[in-house]
Amino acid sequence: MRRDVYQAIADPVRREIIELLAKDSLSINSIAEKFEVSRPAISKHLKILNECEIIEFKKIGRERLCFIQPKTLLPAFIWIQQYRKLWEDKLDSFENYLNTLPAKTNDHD
Known part of the structure; x- marks a missing residue:
C-alpha cells in the first residue's frame, strides 16, 4: 500500500516522533525510550x-539513526496553511463573542 504524508501525520505518536527528530537525529532505541508503547509499535x-x-x-557504527526529511512535510504544511486564516477568524469571532458576555460575579460570600 502506498502511504502519503497525511497518513503519516494522522497518528499522534508519529507526530511526536517527527517533533523529536526535528530537533535531533536519534537512534531507534532512543526514540523508543521516550514512549510508553512497545518497541515493535515504535518500529512500525x-x-x-x-x-x-x-x-x-x-x-552509523552499530546504530541505526533516524533523520528527518522535512521537505516531504511541505505538502501538508501548505495544505494546513490555507486554513490558518479561517481558524484565526473563527477564534477571533469566538473571543469577541465571549467578551460581549456579562462578567459573572460570585455572590456566595
Missing part, C-alpha cells in the same frame, strides 16, 4: 514514516 511507526519518506535511516 518508524517504518510508516520511512515509507512516506519523512524519515530515513542511516547506519
Whole structure:
C-alpha cells in the first residue's frame, strides 16, 4: 500500500516522533525510550514514516539513526496553511463573542 504524508501525520505518536527528530537525529532505541508503547509499535511507526519518506535511516557504527526529511512535510504544511486564516477568524469571532458576555460575579460570600 502506498502511504502519503497525511497518513503519516494522522497518528499522534508519529507526530511526536517527527517533533523529536526535528530537533535531533536519534537512534531507534532512543526514540523508543521516550514512549510508553512497545518497541515493535515504535518500529512500525518508524517504518510508516520511512515509507512516506519523512524519515530515513542511516547506519552509523552499530546504530541505526533516524533523520528527518522535512521537505516531504511541505505538502501538508501548505495544505494546513490555507486554513490558518479561517481558524484565526473563527477564534477571533469566538473571543469577541465571549467578551460581549456579562462578567459573572460570585455572590456566595
